[in-house]
Amino acid sequence: MSSTAPLIIRLLASSVSVAGRAGKIVRDVMSRGELGIVEKGKDDYQTEADRSAQRCIISSLSSLYPKVNIIGEEGNPDSEGEIPSEWLQIEADKEVMLLECPSSLQGVKEEDIVVWVDPLDGTSEYTQGALMLKRDPWERWKMYLTHPLISIKWYLSLRHSNYGFLEHVTVLIGISVNEKPVAGVIHQPYFKTMVGEEKQMGRTIWGLQGVGVGGYIPAPPPDSLVITTTRSHSNPVVEKALQVMNAAQVLRVGGAGYKVLQLLEGKASIYVFASPGCKKWDTCAPEAVLSAAGGKLTDILGDFYKYGASVTHPNKTGVLAAVNDELHNYALSRIPQELKDKLSGN
Numbered sequence: 001m002s003s004t005a006p007l008i009i010r011l012l013a014s015s016v017s018v019a020g021r022a023g024k025i026v027r028d029v030m031s032r033g034e035l036g037i038v039e040k041g042k043d044d045y046q047t048e049a050d051r052s053a054q055r056c057i058i059s060s061l062s063s064l065y066p067k068v069n070i071i072g073e074e075g076n077p078d079s080e081g082e083i084p085s086e087w088l089q090i091e092a093d094k095e096v097m098l099l100e101c102p103s104s105l106q107g108v109k110e111e112d113i114v115v116w117v118d119p120l121d122g123t124s125e126y127t128q129g130a131l132m133l134k135r136d137p138w139e140r141w142k143m144y145l146t147h148p149l150i151s152i153k154w155y156l157s158l159r160h161s162n163y164g165f166l167e168h169v170t171v172l173i174g175i176s177v178n179e180k181p182v183a184g185v186i187h188q189p190y191f192k193t194m195v196g197e198e199k200q201m202g203r204t205i206w207g208l209q210g211v212g213v214g215g216y217i218p219a220p221p222p223d224s225l226v227i228t229t230t231r232s233h234s235n236p237v238v239e240k241a242l243q244v245m246n247a248a249q250v251l252r253v254g255g256a257g258y259k260v261l262q263l264l265e266g267k268a269s270i271y272v273f274a275s276p277g278c279k280k281w282d283t284c285a286p287e288a289v290l291s292a293a294g295g296k297l298t299d300i301l302g303d304f305y306k307y308g309a310s311v312t313h314p315n316k317t318g319v320l321a322a323v324n325d326e327l328h329n330y331a332l333s334r335i336p337q338e339l340k341d342k343l344s345g346n
């Protein structure tokens, strides 16, 4: 790796590369079929893929950037000993290495940076996707019986002919400087593309403040108002915030990363989630990529979250994101004061 490139460029290039490696781990755990689901709290689960992908990302990045503060969703993997050597990713993405660093980020030092890692965003969708991949009905039933996330009603309506919700799964690495997300990576392990005759799995989207975005084809927002929101963490307040938007369509999908991808690709124009469920690792990378593409991500009061090392992790006042300022202002103006008060605890 060229040591002459500015730190932010090197760190982003390493993050692009390690996110792809983590995505392979996510697919490998699924192929083996032993998800090792652990319940962390209400509606809050962790699998072997979340744990292993995080160890791969944090070990790799901290071996290259020892003074950068890296915070991951799944706690501190150092306590779990050495990682397999093939998980250590030290190569940086060659194309990202060629980017020109904006002057405002040229002098950034390791000590100024906090990296927020969500090794697997959309864990609900990942575990439900696992069930869909089981083609043998007896195997599927056995897995269902040990599956804490799925109701019998949902199970009976299951269609197992495609990847289902697995496309909603992303690996998120967000880079913040002085509390602000300045660069980010959204890797989608189950995105399929055909390269000639061959199927290729996974794609990596990146964004850098003052430079732009890469890894996907940007598209303008839809003509009518399409909102994207949660499919697995709804409640009456979340629903109220959707009703007031007057949308032509509401898409219910998993993961903060995937919802921001829908904004970037012109499938939706606003992302609304009036609930405290998301945390800093869910929004740091998506905010960085979205703002590099001209969009905006805040809480539902319209305030930016801060991403310094000492902030509290929950995004208590929800998420409101849009493809541009105009749509963000519109969405903000529709949220009733009563709902804002409820989330902010007034």
Ligand SMILES: Nc1ncnc2c1ncn2[C@@H]1O[C@H](COP(=O)(O)O)[C@@H](O)[C@H]1OP(=O)(O)O
Pocket: 042, 043, 044, 045, 073, 118, 120, 121, 122, 123, 124, 229, 230, 231, 232, 233, 234, 253, 254, 255, 256, 273, 276, 277, 278, 279, 282
């Ligand atoms: N109540 C919650 N408990 C735990 N995580 C949540 C909750 N609500 C949202 N999240 C996190 O935010 C992401 C986006 O939420 P949603 O899909 O409901 O819109 C989820 O995939 C999950 O991240 P993760 O899957 O990494 O644990």
Ligand SMILES: [Mg+2]
Pocket: 044, 045, 046, 073, 123
């Ligand atoms: Mg989680």
Ligand SMILES: [Mg+2]
Pocket: 118, 120, 121, 122, 256, 281, 282
């Ligand atoms: Mg998440």
Ligand SMILES: [Mg+2]
Pocket: 050, 073, 118, 119, 120, 121, 122, 123
């Ligand atoms: Mg996660």
